[in-house]
Structures are given as C-alpha cells and as structure tokens.
Amino acid sequence: MSTKTATTTPDTEETDKEQVSALARGLMLLDCFPSNERFLGIQDLVERTGLPKATVSRLAHTLLANGYLEYAQEQAKFYLGARVVSLGFSALGAMRVRQLARPLMRELADSCSASVGIGMRDRHTMLYVENAASAANQNFRLNIGSRVPLATSAMGRAYYCGLSESEREGLLSELSQRAPSEFGQIRDSLEAGLESFRKLGFCLSVGEWQTDVNAVGVPYRSADGTAVLGFNCCGPSYQLPPGDLIDKWGPRLLNVVRNVEAAVLAA
Incomplete structure (x- = not known):
C-alpha cells in the first residue's frame, strides 16, 4: 500500500x-x-x-x-x-466551472461509455475535482479525490499545455528538484503531450499511465488566469482505442471545454 x-x-x-x-x-x-x-x-x-x-x-x-x-x-x-x-468542500464549491461542466461531462461519458473528469495539479500529481462516469462502465471509476500522474496521464499533460511558457518553465524547474533522477523522462513526456496538443488541439495518453487505459485531455484556463485545469476522457483501452480518441472523443472533449469556457463567461 x-x-x-x-x-x-x-x-x-x-x-x-x-x-x-x-x-x-x-x-x-x-x-x-x-x-x-x-x-x-x-x-x-x-x-x-x-x-x-x-x-x-x-x-x-x-x-x-x-x-x-x-x-x-x-x-x-x-x-x-x-x-x-x-x-475542501469550500474550495470545491467555489469552483463554478464544475457545476457548469457537469451535464456536458455526463453526456460525453454516456456517449463513449467511459469516464470524463476534471483535475487540478497537486505537486507531481493531478487531483480529480469532478468526474462523470458512464453507467455502462461500472468497473472503471475515478472519483473526486483520485489522483493520476502529472507526466503520463492525459489530464496532467493537458494541465501542462494550459500553462504559459514561463509557468511551464517554473513547473519543470520544480519537478527537476523534486525528482532529479526521473526528470528527463518526465520532461520528455510532458513535451510530447504539448506537441500533440499543438497538432490536434488535445493530448493523448495511450497505455502510458496504465497499460490497459487510454485517455485524451484538453486544458482549461480561466479568463483571469487563476485556474488551470485538465479535462480528460478516460477508459479501458478496448473501449477507447487510439483511432477513436483522435477521430471522435478528442474533438468531442475539446467541444465540451469550449462550451464550458463560454458558459463560465456568460454566468
């Protein structure tokens, strides 16, 4: 344990x-x-x-x-x-984005029979602050409070992509001090996510967090820059093959985040 x-x-x-x-x-x-x-x-x-x-x-x-x-x-x-x-509840309650995103997340989760989540960074991990899981996939659930790695998860890579260049440099500096022996691999993994984001508009993690789990991630950054979050769509590899992530669920998740951004501005 x-x-x-x-x-x-x-x-x-x-x-x-x-x-x-x-x-x-x-x-x-x-x-x-x-x-x-x-x-x-x-x-x-x-x-x-x-x-x-x-x-x-x-x-x-x-x-x-x-x-x-x-x-x-x-x-x-x-x-x-x-x-x-x-x-903890006060912090979650103040995150208006969670309430606005919830119905859109639920719709996407049901469509792909997987899990759609929001996470924020806590040191070298991403902490789930919201999650919607399909009823058709009871065996794969990540609840509020669950954690995934920063570097190998789509959620963590999405968070990295949502940072400004100076913020990314600061994060890499922090990670190099926290885990010097693993830093090269962590940096390369995050940069690979950034390259994917620049090409596709979203990040991928295909069996990199867990060998039988695939995911796609999209960053969310509040208009005032005070909140940088990672949205993901995550599930068993047989449920979310790489081709479907790129062709279907990545664009769908990107659309969810864009709609959430619009809803937050209109609220």
Missing part, C-alpha cells in the same frame, strides 16, 4: 524567511494523510515528516484542539477532522 510523505522539510523552511515554520510543520502533518489510509499514529507522523517526536506530538494536539484532527481512542491514532473536510 502506497503512503504519502511530506515534501517540505525543516531545512527548506529555514531558507524561506517569509514562512512561519510552526504553521508549515502543522501543514506537513495534515499532508501525511493519504486518501487510502484514514488513521495515523504519532510514530507514523514522525516517520513521514522527519520531525522530532515531541514536535509532532505538540503539533498534533494543537490541530486536535482546533478541529483539524480527531483522535480515535480505540485505535489510539489521529484522523482528519471536520475542519479539513469543510475547507
């Missing part, structure tokens, strides 16, 4: 004088909880943050007192509290 480790270290905190180190460390604790693992103990948090046990204990109890963590007596472990859930 995969686990999630915090990506900010005490050393990096100290180099940025604008950061409040106690706040940054508290956020590190919250960031330790993956979607597939509800309960974590003090020792789990120590191992995942690299912070001293006494520091972790104080931070955990501060978060507990303020509702960001809860404590399960039977397991003697912490879990995310209602305040965190409330923040």
Whole structure:
C-alpha cells in the first residue's frame, strides 16, 4: 500500500524567511494523510515528516484542539477532522466551472461509455475535482479525490499545455528538484503531450499511465488566469482505442471545454 510523505522539510523552511515554520510543520502533518489510509499514529507522523517526536506530538494536539484532527481512542491514532473536510468542500464549491461542466461531462461519458473528469495539479500529481462516469462502465471509476500522474496521464499533460511558457518553465524547474533522477523522462513526456496538443488541439495518453487505459485531455484556463485545469476522457483501452480518441472523443472533449469556457463567461 502506497503512503504519502511530506515534501517540505525543516531545512527548506529555514531558507524561506517569509514562512512561519510552526504553521508549515502543522501543514506537513495534515499532508501525511493519504486518501487510502484514514488513521495515523504519532510514530507514523514522525516517520513521514522527519520531525522530532515531541514536535509532532505538540503539533498534533494543537490541530486536535482546533478541529483539524480527531483522535480515535480505540485505535489510539489521529484522523482528519471536520475542519479539513469543510475547507475542501469550500474550495470545491467555489469552483463554478464544475457545476457548469457537469451535464456536458455526463453526456460525453454516456456517449463513449467511459469516464470524463476534471483535475487540478497537486505537486507531481493531478487531483480529480469532478468526474462523470458512464453507467455502462461500472468497473472503471475515478472519483473526486483520485489522483493520476502529472507526466503520463492525459489530464496532467493537458494541465501542462494550459500553462504559459514561463509557468511551464517554473513547473519543470520544480519537478527537476523534486525528482532529479526521473526528470528527463518526465520532461520528455510532458513535451510530447504539448506537441500533440499543438497538432490536434488535445493530448493523448495511450497505455502510458496504465497499460490497459487510454485517455485524451484538453486544458482549461480561466479568463483571469487563476485556474488551470485538465479535462480528460478516460477508459479501458478496448473501449477507447487510439483511432477513436483522435477521430471522435478528442474533438468531442475539446467541444465540451469550449462550451464550458463560454458558459463560465456568460454566468
């Protein structure tokens, strides 16, 4: 089972004088909880943050007192509290694009018997913030909160294509520091998606995220530039062969995103 480790270290905190180190460390604790693992103990948090046990204990109890963590007596472990859930729902509720896109996504998902999603970047992954899945394809579902890789998924490549040139350079610089040994492959994968986007108007991922999964992606960028998202149409390779992605579902997804852009401007 995969686990999630915090990506900010005490050393990096100290180099940025604008950061409040106690706040940054508290956020590190919250960031330790993956979607597939509800309960974590003090020792789990120590191992995942690299912070001293006494520091972790104080931070955990501060978060507990303020509702960001809860404590399960039977397991003697912490879990995310209602305040965190409330923040998440507030963020999702403020994304008007989700509500406007939902019926169009549902129509496309039913047409191709696959899944249509929206994702935003969270470090080196894309986080699903909306999804519509065909009732005909119950075995392939990616729910809100699911994650896919940035570089090998159509959604991640679409996000990359939605960035300005300077933003892409900044992202590549960040990724080169985060995963230096894999950076060459990540950069080449993202650039391949950009080349596809320039030629076709959408990105492809044919068996690159998972060998039996194909997808097409289209970027969405808000008019004010504050939101860059990736839309995708994703499903089993037998359901979405490459030819159909290029000839049918890529153009259909592009049309969905264009209609969403128009609806957002008119709202």
